[in-house]
Amino acid sequence: MTNTLYFTTDDQVVQQEAFDAICAEQEHIGYYHLPDQDIAPILEYCSTVPDTVETIAVIGIGGSSLGAKAVYEFIKPLHTLKRDLYFFESTDPVNITVLLEKFNLDKTHFLVISKSGSTVETFAIYKYIYSIKSDPSAYTFITDPGSPLEQYAKEIHAAVLYLPENVGGRFSVLSTVGLVPLALSGIDLEALLSGARHIKESFFKDGYMKDTLLKKATYYARNHAQYHINCLFAYSESLKYFCEWYVQLWGESLGKHQKHSAFHVGLTPIGLIGPKDQHSFLQLIMEGTRDKSVTFIKIADFNDNITIPDITLPHLESLDVLNSLPFEKLINMQCDSVMEALLNEKEIPVDVIVIQDTAEANIGALIFYYELLTSLVGELIDVNTYDQPGVEAGKRILKDKLAGLNKKTDSFS
């Protein structure tokens, strides 16, 4: 993985301070240690799931599903995996019904994932599915130690696994939360973690990533009042769910009150897929308000050698320039062309990440790169990167509404 920045910053002191702060954070923030974990216990647990299980269904929302989905959808198109993964992450009744029709319930193992152990969506769905399939051996629960969910799992003699200490939901993809579903689907965890480890070492041991990440984070933080919308423009359909994961990580970590003031700050993440979004969002980047930075992601080798055939269509001869061009070359030329067009505008901060191919190590690297970048920017714009107090108000109101309903009537028909 390479990352070329087309902007500069020379805040050596600020960069060193940010680096020191992140080094200190390792004491109490758990995700930094995930690339170095021993995965033997996870693989051992996974070996207990019988081969007759064809499908893994995750019941979880937000941090409990977005990470595994990002990796799975990145790997799946080009690899024959052992088991299919499905994600129940909505209380939309039609979505639940449609998903349940897609697989054989008798050959499915469910992973119920809730850090707090009391997520409304997760338990609404779990209760519904449990009423159809009430066999505790079909479920594994993943939660924080000591949560009510742990107690419940033990009571019904179902398997329970734990999140490591101090790992927040949106930073949990490389913990049990993401690794268990991914391992069960047949994805190579060791390769995935090796990619993350590579970035970690390069950052903490004075490698290439230290310089790059510090420069990028410092630039984003310094200019956050102007460039407060950060577009991730990935030229591959396989990165669609990685973009969704990025949106949660970035938005939920960096949108909040500053720690040392009551000031609202926020960096708004936008996930884009090329070339499709050249025909949608690009106009706004090119000519709209100059408040957006753009990071391109390119895949050097798609491992698919289909090529535009060498045929001439009468009256469309101008399109002969496409003839004999491999699609992977075309899509990357499209990316380069848009990047050049943005750079010509001068006022739009641009950088580009290139990964080699759609192997596990590369998505592991992307994940850890973005986690480190988020931590650095959070430190520099003075927010608590790891909490999300703003989502509590809606939860409290819902709780009151539900309690009110229960008082009024016994049923909700």
Next chain:
Amino acid sequence: MTNTLYFTTDDQVVQQEAFDAICAEQEHIGYYHLPDQDIAPILEYCSTVPDTVETIAVIGIGGSSLGAKAVYEFIKPLHTLKRDLYFFESTDPVNITVLLEKFNLDKTHFLVISKSGSTVETFAIYKYIYSIKSDPSAYTFITDPGSPLEQYAKEIHAAVLYLPENVGGRFSVLSTVGLVPLALSGIDLEALLSGARHIKESFFKDGYMKDTLLKKATYYARNHAQYHINCLFAYSESLKYFCEWYVQLWGESLGKHQKHSAFHVGLTPIGLIGPKDQHSFLQLIMEGTRDKSVTFIKIADFNDNITIPDITLPHLESLDVLNSLPFEKLINMQCDSVMEALLNEKEIPVDVIVIQDTAEANIGALIFYYELLTSLVGELIDVNTYDQPGVEAGKRILKDKLAGLNKKTDSFS
């Protein structure tokens, strides 16, 4: 469809001016007339596609695919449709390969849609598929009259249909561009258009929508320097692709130089799906910079009566408040709760649209509502709503790169 605004504005004069401008635009902007069109020619064409055709594949990008996809994905989950629809909208080689494996090529009719008749992505894909299936009767072309594509289609004796006059790509879903694939899949065009017609009449004939849309557009335009990010928060998975359609419509129409100055303006669209994005983007709306408006969309009746069962989970008794609650009631209560939380913050402009169910008329209404709103806001912030000059620079650079390649070598292996 109802739309309740939780903000006010009293610019009667500005509102009248905007209304007059939109009335005048009907002279030269084609989309306004689409709800009243005669669909007999489209239905007649569709009846010529044999019943042995099981799959319709659209080859098109941006405005040539997003609209039909939005309607199809809204209708599909709850309705048994006549034919499946697939969309080829990327030059990602893996995406093309994976899509082609999903259906039987011999039972597929392809719709090649390009307004200009020379879209690079569309013709790269078309050439590839045509080299596999070179039977002109398997293709119908949709383009502007007089385009090179029209001439090509005639030359190979394939069917060709036309876009109506002065209808831009992102405003074309209710023209042949969207209606042909949708009719072939079995969607009721008359119902779809009736929903759009209802909004049109209510707006132009002094109905409920005139007041609502003018107030909303005026508020958005007046406050666009502060509230320049407009979130559409839809509480149903079925509206996921409607959100993508909205992002193109809004971003590409409203992000550009002002007509009477060189000033960059832009309203940034964000599509969100509830409750999932409560666990992702909500924190940023609640506590981040106060630069976002939020429009909620609720569906009153999901036509799916699954209910959370009345079971108590030991140690999780607090979740009994969910028991016996229909999921459709829960998801709408979640929406109401988040809306209340945002309203309590005071500084976030909120409104809510409620549609009855996932019938064709309701998505038709949503489409026309958003098209009118876009036209009004574009008029008020002084941009040309209907062009997209900013995307040309990247296209020119690509063309040069392709021409350069051809000079250097005969093949690109």
